[in-house]
Amino acid sequence: MTEPSTRAETVELAVELLAHLEREELTLSEAIDRIETVTTSPTLTREILDTAEKRGIVDRDGARLRVRRGGTYVNYETQVVTREGSFDCRRCGAGITTGHFVRLDAGELGPFGSSCIRKVTGRDDDGDR
Template sequence: MASDRRPGDAGEADRPDPVELGVQLLERLEHAELSLAELMDRIETVSTQPATTRAIIEEAEKRGIIERDGDAVKPSSGRFLTFESEVVERPGDYECERCGKPLSVGHFIRLEAGELGPFGSSCIETVTGRRD
């Protein structure tokens, strides 16, 4: 599972802001609606720290990126990731950030705040909302 410290970080100054990274990820989800548990699954690719995950959700709500109705969450931006430019594949020896499986090709999400990944081919579709 992910934490606020990303693999390969050189130092504090080089780390992306996990809250901004999480908000930008939520802004690009293709789901029409998710449960709160499904939303947490996506956020945990950025951070598993309770304070950070709470800050991501609160900031996304404040900016109008998501709307919560009980356990239902609706992304509202309508902006989706472009797989050719914002989701890139890189060969290498990786472990999926979502499921932990070993990978020979990693899928990485490029956002303004930083990069998320690596993910396997199935997990990248789940994280982005192209598949449940």
């Protein structure tokens, strides 16, 4: 994966990830779990959430977020690619030999293990680590 090189690219990648979640509602903690696959900077995380809200991608209500995605899920057939190699999962840190990468307009995000890719995209109901 090519890391986003600028602050703006990082924000765009994370906002696009939030826009593609398959869950309509999630806790702030679950949203941050997804954002941390792009950045662990608290100031960037706040900027990402603010940007997503300003663009109408999410509505915040206290510690809950409602995703207003308009049906733009990650397509596993065209947007998720796998590569063989020696990787560390970007979400949980586990060593993996098959990396799953999400291709978004703003960039590529990964690698993830087979269960973490489902959590990151919101396909798995268990958003907690």
